[in-house]
């Protein structure tokens with residue numbers, strides 16, 4: 545089912561509103577399906593293959609209360625009849641966010657972890673214990689990891705003919721997976737520009753410096769707008785401006801990508817890198833955490849099917 549979705553050709557559209565600059569395009573990963581959206585679909589595709597090889601009954605992963613990753617995982621599990629478990633950062637007594645309500649409705653078992661427990665999520669012993677207790681294949685937070693990188697290789701064909709490809713960076717998995725696939729292509733490799741949405745004191749930069757293959761790339765560090773998940777007024781205003789232009793953006797990732805792009809272009813009057821592709825990595829369900837509408841939610845119960853194999 546997921547393979548089928550990902551093999552559909554996704555639209556590449558002109559970035560609206562950039563009049564002086566007619567060679568900027570947007571790859572709409574948010575249009576994969578209303579609910580399994582964005583780069584998470586590609587990353588999960590890689591993990592799904594690995595999970596099948598591992599022969600585990602369930603898929604387990606970690607995320608915050610607005611996690612795009614848990615949302616996509618729950619949707620996928622519900623569609624494929626695979627039981628899913630979400631280890632959620634936060635406390636059980638808090639009301640469910642719209643994101644977690646969806647996850648719950650789609651059959652995901654939610655395990656709430658306090659700060660101290662959640663802090664162990666990268667610890668391999670902790671992961672092994674979770675895997676054994678729940679007979680689960682454990683997917684790292686944010687859907688990171690080598691399997692996810694492999695899934696992102698499917699993005700490479702879209703980049704042909706572009707001089708630059710821009711995308712937002714959380715864990716850096718999508719950027720890395722794309723870079724590894726691009727070096728295998730026969731066409732001229734575009735320059736990759738990542739926009740870091742996490743204020744991490746250079747941690748992602750160091751990680752990527754160690755991992756990135758031999759491609760031209762840069763990580764822009766000045767566009768997190770106050771830190772992960774922060775949505776100050778200028779980002780909110782940008783989202784409203786693009787809503788009016790027909791391009792829905794999410795506050796955590798894609799609005800910051802477009803903001804970075806606009807700033808870099810206006811800073812340099814002579815900016816002409818040739819054809820540019822911005823990757824819209826989805827995440828629109830997260831708009832609900834910021835009092836922004838998410839139209840798909842209106843016809844949201846796309847997945848009514850009960851979960852099979854969930855005890």
Ligand SMILES: *Cc1c(COP(=O)(O)O)cnc(C)c1O
Pocket residue numbers: 582583584612613686712713714715716717718719794797798825826827828
């Ligand atoms: C998770 C996510 C990202 C970040 O992807 P990484 O592979 O972790 O860098 C970017 N955009 C959206 C919408 C996401 O949900």
